[in-house]
Amino acid sequence: MLIACAHGTRNPTGRRLIAELALAAKQLRPGLVTTAAFVDVQPPTVVDVVAALSAEGRPAVVVPLLLSGGYHVHVDIAQAVAGADGTVAARPLGPDPRLAAVLLDRLVEAGADPEDPLTAVVLAAAGSSDPRSVADVENTADLLQRSWAGAVTTGYGSAAQPPVPEAVAAARRAGAERVVVASYLLAPGHFHDKLAGAGADVVTAPLLPDERIAAVLLDRYDAVVEGPRPDQDQA
Numbered sequence: 067m068l069i070a071c072a073h074g075t076r077n078p079t080g081r082r083l084i085a086e087l088a089l090a091a092k093q094l095r096p097g098l099v100t101t102a103a104f105v106d107v108q109p110p111t112v113v114d115v116v117a118a119l120s121a122e123g124r125p126a127v128v129v130p131l132l133l134s135g136g137y138h139v140h141v142d143i144a145q146a147v148a149g150a151d152g153t154v155a156a157r158p159l160g161p162d163p164r165l166a167a168v169l170l171d172r173l174v175e176a177g178a179d180p181e182d183p184l185t186a187v188v189l190a191a192a193g194s195s196d197p198r199s200v201a202d203v204e205n206t207a208d209l210l211q212r213s214w215a216g217a218v219t220t221g222y223g224s225a226a227q228p229p230v231p232e233a234v235a236a237a238r239r240a241g242a243e244r245v246v247v248a249s250y251l252l253a254p255g256h257f258h259d260k261l262a263g264a265g266a267d268v269v270t271a272p273l274l275p276d277e278r279i280a281a282v283l284l285d286r287y288d289a290v291v292e293g294p295r296p297d298q299d300q301a
Contacts, residue, residue, distance in 0.1 A: 067126035068100045068287050069115055069153075071143060073192075074107030080253035081108070083185030083274040084131060087252070090280035098284075103128070105138045112146045116153050125152030129286045133160035133250060134202035138301045156286040160250075161202050164278045166209035169248050172270040173214075178246045186242035188233045188266065191250045192257045193222030200226050208252065216242065221264070223257040230264040246270065252279070276298075 068087040075081060088100050103112040103213060112128060119126050128147055132140050137160050159165065168253045169189070170180065178185055189210060191203045203220050211218040221233030228236065230247060237245045247266040251258050253274050261269045273279060 067119060067124055068098060068130055069103050069119075069126050069128040070100055070283065071103045071105060071112045071128050072131040073138065075106035075253065075255035076107060077253070077255040080255040083253040083272075086142060086275060087131065087280055087283065088163065090275075090277055091283050094277075105142045109184065112143055116146045116150045120150035120153060123152075126150075127287050127290045128153065128155045129283055130156065130158040130159040131252065131283070132160065133191065133206075133252065134158055134194065134199040136196040136199030140196065140198065153252055154290055156290045158202070159282050159286065160204040161209060162282050163209055164282055165273065166206060166213070168273050168276050168278055169206075169210050169250065169270075170213050171276075172273070173246060173248055176246065176270045177266045178244070178268060178270075180213055181215050182244070184241070184243040185215075185244050186217045186219070186237040186240070187214055188219055188221045188230060188245060188247050188259075188264075189250050190221050190223065190230045190233075190247045190264070190269075191226075193224040193226040195225045203250065210248070216288055221247070223260055230261060234265045244268075249273075256298055 072084045092100055103115040137198050139158050147155050189207045207218050207220050219233055221230035234245050245266045247261050247269045249270050249272045251272045253272050
């Protein structure tokens with residue numbers, strides 16, 4: 067059993083895209099049983115889903131549909147699985163080179179030129195006070211920088227520094243003629259809505275829909291079910 071655990075949103079498009087992500091994973095892996103859970107905003111909560119499955123004696127893997135490892139991963143989800151025999155948590159979706167590839171595609175779709183050294187990118191994430199989450203976002207920015215001639219920096223919607231508008235302003239002060247905000251969010255919602263007022267020339271669409279993200283989700287699940295490979299044990 068795979069529990070696809072998202073943040074939760076009131077945005078109907080965001081809800082649909084998250085549901086379609088879980089469906090895409092099932093289509094890639096026929097026979098895999100999946101269910102949804104959330105850490106905030108909408109039911110059912112991951113605590114309730116894990117408890118119900120545990121009471122039925124059904125082991126499960128919780129895969130965080132989150133792009134970095136912050137409070138929701140290390141506290142909410144970790145606590146939900148702590149007392150449930152047979153239920154474990156996988157690591158979040160990001161960072162991953164495939165997510166950086168999706169970001170690059172969204173930038174190109176928005177009309178940005180990856181070969182223009184004067185086009186800067188601000189990678190905009192939701193934000194977390196957990197330094198592990200910030201490190202994951204910066205890692206993703208580093209992955210994107212490999213395919214981008216201009217500067218790639220990070221900005222956050224809340225909790226972490228700098229806020230996205232400040233990151234956009236800093237990119238202009240550093241000499242960028244064009245600043246593009248790359249939305250490092252899975253789907254539309256509260257944080258994506260705020261990006262329009264950040265002062266960038268362009269804001270990209272969120273990551274979903276994209277089948278590569280479903281593949282990442284399945285990889286996170288497989289890593290827990292199959293355990294580390296022998297070469298990983300020796301590393």
